[in-house]
Amino acid sequence: MASASAKSIFIPRVSSKSHSSVSNRSSLLPFLKSSSSSSISLKSSRTRSPCLVVRDAIKTIESPEISVSQGQKLELTSLDTKPTVLVSEKLGEAGLEVLRSFANVDCSYNLSPEELCSKISLCDALIVRSGTKVTREVFEAAKGRLKVVGRAGVGIDNVDLQAATEFGCLVVNAPTANTVAAAEHGIALLASMARNVAQADASMKSGKWQRNKYVGVSLVGKTLAVMGFGKVGSEVARRAKGLGMHVISHDPYAPADRARAIGVDLVSFEKAITTADFISLHMPLTPTTSKIFNDETFAKMKKGVRIINVARGGVIDEDALVRALDSGVVAQAALDVFTVEPPPQDSKLVQHENVTVTPHLGASTKEAQEGVAIEIAEAVVGALKGELSATAVNAPMVPAEVLSELAPYVVLAEKLGRLAVQLVAGGSGIKSVKVVYKSARDPDDLDTRLLRAMITKGIIEPISSTFINLVNADYTAKQKGLRISEERVVVDSPPEFPVDTIQVRIANVESKFDSALLENGEITIEGKVKGGIPHLTCVGSFNVDVSLEGNLILCRQVDQPGMIGRVGSILGEQNVNVSFMSVGRIGARKQAIMAIGVDEEPDKETLKRIGEVPAIEEFVFLDL
Ligand SMILES: NC(=O)C1=CN([C@@H]2O[C@H](COP(=O)(O)OP(=O)(O)OC[C@H]3O[C@@H](n4cnc5c(N)ncnc54)[C@H](O)[C@@H]3O)[C@@H](O)[C@H]2O)C=CC1
Numbered sequence: 001m002a003s004a005s006a007k008s009i010f011i012p013r014v015s016s017k018s019h020s021s022v023s024n025r026s027s028l029l030p031f032l033k034s035s036s037s038s039s040i041s042l043k044s045s046r047t048r049s050p051c052l053v054v055r056d057a058i059k060t061i062e063s064p065e066i067s068v069s070q071g072q073k074l075e076l077t078s079l080d081t082k083p084t085v086l087v088s089e090k091l092g093e094a095g096l097e098v099l100r101s102f103a104n105v106d107c108s109y110n111l112s113p114e115e116l117c118s119k120i121s122l123c124d125a126l127i128v129r130s131g132t133k134v135t136r137e138v139f140e141a142a143k144g145r146l147k148v149v150g151r152a153g154v155g156i157d158n159v160d161l162q163a164a165t166e167f168g169c170l171v172v173n174a175p176t177a178n179t180v181a182a183a184e185h186g187i188a189l190l191a192s193m194a195r196n197v198a199q200a201d202a203s204m205k206s207g208k209w210q211r212n213k214y215v216g217v218s219l220v221g222k223t224l225a226v227m228g229f230g231k232v233g234s235e236v237a238r239r240a241k242g243l244g245m246h247v248i249s250h251d252p253y254a255p256a257d258r259a260r261a262i263g264v265d266l267v268s269f270e271k272a273i274t275t276a277d278f279i280s281l282h283m284p285l286t287p288t289t290s291k292i293f294n295d296e297t298f299a300k301m302k303k304g305v306r307i308i309n310v311a312r313g314g315v316i317d318e319d320a321l322v323r324a325l326d327s328g329v330v331a332q333a334a335l336d337v338f339t340v341e342p343p344p345q346d347s348k349l350v351q352h353e354n355v356t357v358t359p360h361l362g363a364s365t366k367e368a369q370e371g372v373a374i375e376i377a378e379a380v381v382g383a384l385k386g387e388l389s390a391t392a393v394n395a396p397m398v399p400a401e402v403l404s405e406l407a408p409y410v411v412l413a414e415k416l417g418r419l420a421v422q423l424v425a426g427g428s429g430i431k432s433v434k435v436v437y438k439s440a441r442d443p444d445d446l447d448t449r450l451l452r453a454m455i456t457k458g459i460i461e462p463i464s465s466t467f468i469n470l471v472n473a474d475y476t477a478k479q480k481g482l483r484i485s486e487e488r489v490v491v492d493s494p495p496e497f498p499v500d501t502i503q504v505r506i507a508n509v510e511s512k513f514d515s516a517l518l519e520n521g522e523i524t525i526e527g528k529v530k531g532g533i534p535h536l537t538c539v540g541s542f543n544v545d546v547s548l549e550g551n552l553i554l555c556r557q558v559d560q561p562g563m564i565g566r567v568g569s570i571l572g573e574q575n576v577n578v579s580f581m582s583v584g585r586i587g588a589r590k591q592a593i594m595a596i597g598v599d600e601e602p603d604k605e606t607l608k609r610i611g612e613v614p615a616i617e618e619f620v621f622l623d624l
């Protein structure tokens, strides 16, 4: 219950920062940097007429020419009116077309790390394959301009995700278009290794005819262990079943029923490596999988095992593999990927006569490359437009159908976060935030990661000096020691709506507006989406009903006639347009909260006059 405290007036100092964030205004543009931070400056050079340079703006500028009074013409350099996408490795033409329709595209292949760093501050997006190392230095060199890194493929081990996240740079990949190509390459290596195709080919080309030397082994009836039963692994398994192999798989995260559906048993790592005749690797390179195949694990394998690696070189300790090949524990290996690419020319592994190698060709089919190029180009353009991405790697990933359903709740979530933090006296010192989602849906049917990230963004942005978006909101919150917990409450509300209400509670802080405190001392606000528009429905223990648009004045007063008129006329005299008013009260003539939506921001004098209305006990101005 709100306490009947002495009249307190809070007239906030509205920071310029809070005005500069475009994402405050349009929460569906979470990846864009502030357009109002774009600088427009006149630049003159000896060789060119002065031109208007627009930095950081993603929007295409409508007017191509601007005249100045002296009759001198200013031209917008075409390079500056669109975002710039740097493509650092070969990308399919269809993807480049998609990019060119929206951005300036700079295809610069084979850049040295230094060249990449020197170009990157002029780029809004970077598209890479596996050959470009996107290191922390690259993000630092970008000086905040780089908004999205697109990986035209699956593995993102060449991108420093931690650095990307810290710098608020979205990383997207193209996870599906090369799956079949990689699986087919795995099968190609499996079969050609078993029948010594590459070695026999090289032998014949050197003029020999060695039929006895290249006797192979059969696949039918042999056990294949698929290590990593994801997209590629499961396609390899399906194909190997077609070859008559007995397929087992190890994947700590794969559902057993998905494996069983194609006749594959999920087994432990130990069982997989000790029983298989062939082992095919399809897991990502992570700190856990790095060098997971090493002296110790090779020693446990069946003597004469054959290994295929189309995943990442780093999952194998390559020196240990050479030892295992030399000792005969591993009879053969077929490798598409290497710890260092390209590997050194004198690499013992590459030169080993029992090893078949290809230069990271798993994804290299015409079909896969066109598919990957379109997939990544669309993801990058979408991200540059500020759309949420279905293939985000370092931000909540939301399938398109879920996204359209959640869109208005995303806006509500951010606004509630912004509102809640502005109710905290001093704004900082927040350590613990609780979010309660009331919904008719089963908790498993409601993915709240996006909502949580937007609430976090709303809370952090007004109290942070750094740029906050969906990508770095959680990280920045953790850095600030802010703990956000969530609770879901199942309620009897229309099930077609994913969420009924969202409540944000901040504990152990003082409030600028005592009426926002519940008896337990927590600042508590609640909102819901009505007709697609976010509404504030509860402040402390007071029910209100105001749409969260424009700015908001909350006043606590003693309920009495004429209050709405009095405050309304003070605002009207200053030409501040009132968009709505709502009064929530404990009871007739008792305490009430008046919520007033205003299109313009009232000046200090106007706010002071509102505070001087005798019945008003406290009030706060909130910038939404
Ligand atoms: N050589 C090439 O050109 C290509 C290589 N790849 C690589 O293939 C790998 C798999 O790609 P996708 O199937 O698309 O990825 P995915 O994410 O669909 O599958 C990876 C699977 O590995 C599992 N996994 C994670 N840790 C594991 C562990 N410790 N042991 C066993 N399994 C584990 C995951 O649960 C997941 O099911 C990636 O490393 C990717 O970079 C993918 C495409 C082309």
Ligand SMILES: O=C(O)C(=O)COP(=O)(O)O
Pocket (backbone or CB within 6 Å): 129, 130, 131, 152, 153, 154, 155, 156, 178, 360, 361, 362, 363, 364
């Ligand atoms: O998608 C992957 O993970 C790959 O390894 C493909 O790499 P690439 O795009 O061919 O350099």
